[in-house]
Amino acid sequence: MQISAPSFSWKEAVRVGVLGGAIAILISLVGMVAAFGERYIVYGWFSMGQVLFLAPILFMVSLTLRREKASTSSKTVLHSLLAGAVGGVMLAVLVLLGQVINLRAVLVNASPRLYGMLTFNQGLPAGPFVLIAVTALLGAVAGAYHLLPPRWQRTLSQAVIWLILTGLMRDLIMNIVVRWRLVGELFKTVLFASSGLQPIGAIVLLLLIGGLVYWRSGQPAGRGFSLKNQPPTIRWASIAGIVLIFLTLPQILGVYFSEILDNVMMYILMGLGLNIVVGFAGLLDLGYVAFFAIGAYTMGVLTSPELRAEPLTYWQALPFALVISFISGLILGLPVLKLRGDYLAIVTLGFGEIVRLLVLSDWLRPWLGGTQGIQLIAQPRIGSMVLNTQEELYYLFLLGVGIILFIAIRLKDSRLGRAWMALREDEDVAMAMGINHVVVKLLAFATGAVFSGLAGTIFAAKLTSVYPHSMNFLVSINVLALLILGGMGSIPGAFVGALVLIGAPELLREFAEFRYLVYGALLVTMMVTRPEGLWPEERRRLELHEAEEELKGAEPVPAS
Amino acid sequence: MLRMWRQRVTLTDLVIWGLGILILVGVVWGSIQTLRLGKYTLAIWYDLIITGLALGGVYALIALGYTLVYGILRMINFAHSEIFMSGAFTATFAADALYQAGWWNSYPVLSLLIVLLVAATVSATIAFSVERIAYRPLRYAPRLVPLITAIGTSFFLQYTFRGLYGSGQKGYPDMDIFQGAIVFGDVRILKTQLVAIVGAVIMMVILFSIVQYTKIGKAMRSVSEDKETAALMGIDVDRIISTTFLLGGISAGVAGILFLILFPVAHFFMGFVPGLKAFTSAVLGGIGNVPGAFLGGVLLGLLESVGPSLFLDGLGIPAPYQLKDAIAFTILVFILIFRPTGILGERMAQTKL
Incomplete structure (x- = not known):
């Protein structure tokens, strides 16, 4: 050493x-x-x-x-x-x-x-x-x-970081506070300028945050707020509060930010799905966009009057789309059962490209629309109301995320979930323990495919059209990047990752051009410095650092 | 006997084999149909074969980078396609400058050497830095970690070059001496194709001799066999790995120029598809095996060039040429499933994976 x-x-x-x-x-x-x-x-x-x-x-x-x-x-x-x-x-x-x-x-x-x-x-x-x-x-x-002493270091660094973040989030914050007359005026005149903060506002903010951090770091440690330690009434009240916030979010944010939110939710759906395949079962799938495409295209083919004389409605087509996604997950899963690690990644990448090329080709054009895609896809209706604005579609996404989240959480600690994790950690040992790796792997692919297919159907309904160009490899990379940022195998990680990687770039439109550059750098940095992600799943973290611990233990003590 | 067979063959095997046979039947049937109908003259077939050979040579050179790195580190260097792109993209600027200066056609050999040097240097530098910065810290990490790093590196490089050189396409000037074709009876070879084939063969021979007959090549092979033992024998493993990346980078740079001679347009995304196909070639020939990369590259080039007309057209698929990439990817998927060791490969894939 x-x-x-x-x-x-x-x-x-x-x-x-x-x-x-x-x-x-x-x-x-x-x-x-x-x-x-x-x-x-x-x-x-x-x-x-x-x-x-x-x-x-x-x-x-x-x-x-x-x-x-x-x-x-x-x-x-x-x-x-x-x-x-x-x-x-x-x-x-x-x-x-x-x-x-x-x-x-x-x-x-x-x-x-x-x-x-x-x-x-x-x-x-x-x-x-x-x-x-x-x-x-x-x-x-x-x-x-x-x-400087650590307390001052923390104060200074936190104050500067929050200052920069507040400056960058100006548009979002203004958009929310502008409804409340007085506060809105105050923010507009004192804190914010037409872009970023006012100098005076910046100084006030710096002192405010600095003071707060300084005061807090003086407090005894271990007083973090955790839902688990609270009495049940407070616990339920906070959960109800969170649910209420989610329900009213589009009203708070307005149309433009609702659309960003819809995109974030779509990626959360896909992230939760890929989390099962990559995070739980450890099967690196780079062609994940294929299932998204299959979901979206099934919805398009079944509900668009362009391709069918009697189009179905969204709700009628949904079960078909999900079943077809499930089956395509099985079909992809079958041939790649024996492959592990990097070969699996490449094969799935190849699959994703094949699906895209087939959709693009003139050969399948009569059925899938070729380069022109499919238009006039049905939007979901409830009673006589058609969900067509961004705010209304938000509730559809919310419903989808809610259901998928519930399934994902329940799956994680189920027998199947534990079998996935066993496979991820050591396939041979898992098989020796009596896990049927064929069924378990196939279910991982198929479940992930259904989640992604669901996201695809809502995406199709949101745009009322699908194009092969929106189904490219970059979508898979987006989902992978958000999972890695949040932490593979971690359900809250998918939310964190989607908010940071999908939400934040939309707020800073200049960022769009550099999106994949930053993603690439982020993947490398995360892998080198913190492979378990920002919000790691405990078991995964242990697994990733196990090798290091062993190496440390095995390292010979240098002769002095 | 029959019972043993029944126990060993599972349902999944049957499905996979069924799928394979289905595709094989499709290919054979399509080929028979095409040949029976006689849609294409012999001259066209020769054309397609030559095109395939030229393309295959370029794939083979890129594939070499994948194979060398895989042989030593057992990892797929996903960023290799961007190493190829970086050299080629940069070289177009050098070529443009030479063209503006009037050297391009008055001193063609010198210009070509300069452009080759630029491409090889840039590619080798990028390859070397990628290994040092991104891969070296992860040498003992779990298997998925280096792969994800490589994907990240690939995107980082792609969009860095997009930022540096712009998102537009950049033309590579034609050289007067490469215009026209050479005709042997029915066979007509474009000079550019000839250059690509000859260049690829020369480069392949050089690299093969380096790996096979020099001391550094011997060290590379021993590191690929067993890193720990090689280190005990006094080989500086880190240096050998760096050298491997440098060699891969140089061959990718040369491949970049040959690619530009065939298809004279560079852009930041140009590496992705050739890279994936070169990887397919490496796997097809047997990854980790240098002659295998060559064989795989040529085979893939031929299949991609001849395939659409040969068997897709016969199946009655309209505009079959759109699906040439799909053919390559299908081959990739099927090779990895049925014979992950490739044509010439040893059982390397099994032991470490």
């Missing part, structure tokens, strides 16, 4: 600075900095774009400081300052290089606007120096932060 150097040496500082600067340059050249340039956190002062190129440098410095357990000397601050300055120099070199050579011929995002953002619009001779000064200062701040 390598014993880390006791202090943060200047060589290390330069290395960290170069690394942070390189990440910052990458983020700049990919176009994220300029894209988020108008998304202010504090209006007129600093924007998300600036956060994006300053954060990597700050992050690298503080990460190294934490890892190195640097000594609490003034040298730490000095070296952090150096690291920050090196990062700034790298960005400054990019700006200067951009003045000499036309980088834009190759790198489309190396625009004057980017250079302006990087130099804080200070013009040419001064700009790069301002940039280096700012990053150096930030480095020094990171070093000083490291020397």
Whole structure:
């Protein structure tokens, strides 16, 4: 085992600075900095774009400081300052290089606007120096932060993080509070600007959150609020409260945000389904979108007057769609029973692509509509009311999620659920214990397929049309990414993942272009640093860290 | 005997075999129909075969990257298709610059070498960095973890290059010396196809000799047999793994240029489908096996090129060429199900998976 150097040496500082600067340059050249340039956190002062190129440098410095357990000397601050300055120099070199050579011929995002953002619009001779000064200062701040007592560290970091989040969530918060006259006015004039926060509001918020965190971290530990410890009346009241909030959510949020919510719910449905296949049973399915497509297309074929003389209604077609999803889950499951791990992933990916190509082909066009898809799909009606607005469809999604959630929770600790987990942990041992792996695996695929098929039917009804282009591989990746973020095998994890990965990008529309870039980076970072996810399932966490524990135990003690 | 057979064969086996036989019958029936009707002349068949060979050579070179990495790390380097893309996409800019400078047609050999160098360098750098940053920390993690990392890396690279170079398509200039065709009797070979075939064969021979006859190749093979023992014999395993990624990257870069000579358009998504097909080739030939990658690539190229006209057309499927990718994926699925070791593969897939 390598014993880390006791202090943060200047060589290390330069290395960290170069690394942070390189990440910052990458983020700049990919176009994220300029894209988020108008998304202010504090209006007129600093924007998300600036956060994006300053954060990597700050992050690298503080990460190294934490890892190195640097000594609490003034040298730490000095070296952090150096690291920050090196990062700034790298960005400054990019700006200067951009003045000499036309980088834009190759790198489309190396625009004057980017250079302006990087130099804080200070013009040419001064700009790069301002940039280096700012990053150096930030480095020094990171070093000083490291020397603070933990209580102050927590206060500071939480306050800054909440400030940024509040600034970014401006539209959502304004949308909610605007109904309440007085509060709405107050928020509009004091806290928020047309984009991001007002400077005064930011300071107030910073002090408020900082004070709260400082006060809370002074309290004795272990007073977290847990539903399980409360008396039954409070427990039921809180559950009723949560249900009530969910029921009134579209009224609170309005049309635009209801649609975002619908998308989130759709992905929660798919996430819960894939959670059974990947999370519980450990079968990595990369062609999961196929079942979504099958559900949506079954709904389309059965209810669209384009393809049938006597179209069914939504509710009549629903059981067919679910049964067909179930059967297709079995059909996919049968051939891949013997495959494990990465081969399974590739085969399912191949299946997903085959389904998409078949739907796209002219061969099946008379039945599936080819590239033009299917239009005029029936929307569900209850009595004489047709569910066609986003708010009304929300309740359909809510019903679906409710039912699926109930099934998923019940399945998890059932005999079948435990059999899935046994298979995931060790297939051979599970078979030796008498688990019928054929039936159990097939049921995993089929259950996951039904959940996804249900999501597909609601999706078809929501858009009243389906196109082969909306059934691509990226949908599978979205679902996989949200599961991994939340924690594979964890039911609340699917909710967290969907909210963060599907909901948040819709709030920040600039983000759409970088969505999969961030997802990719997220998958890698999660796997390297926290493979169990944000809201891990306990058994899964143990499993993933078991190997590490063994390795630690087995590692020979270095001779001193 | 019969009872033993009945006990060993389960219902699922029957279903799978039934499915396989169904497809086989379809292929044979379709081929007979096409040949009986005589829709295509001999010249067209030769054309399709040559196209398939050229395509197969490119697949084989990409497949090599999958095979080398799989042989050593037992993981599917899902990001390899993006390693291929990165080299090719970057090289189009170099080619464009050379074209603008007027070198492209006045010094074609030099230009080609420069472009090859650019593509190979970029691909190798990306391959090397991916291994260092993403895969090395996960060397002893459970099996799904590196695979998910590889998928993440693939997306990260794809959209990074989209951000860097833009989301549009970028043309690769034609070279005057590659225009036209060579004719032997009935057989007509486009010069671009000839270049792709010859280039792929040369590259394959070089890489095969590196793996088979050099010291580093010997080290690679020993690491692939057993990492711990290789380390005990004084082999720096980490360095050998890095070298493997570098070699895979170089061959992907060269493949990228050959691909551009055949299909002169680059974009950020260009790696996905060729990558998946190259993976299919690697599996088809036997993953972990260098000659297998070549065999698999050529076979897949041929099937993909000849297949739609040969058996899909005979079955009366309209516009069969739309389904050429579906053929490749179907082959992938069936090879993995029926013979995961591929044509030349040893029982490698069984032992570690």
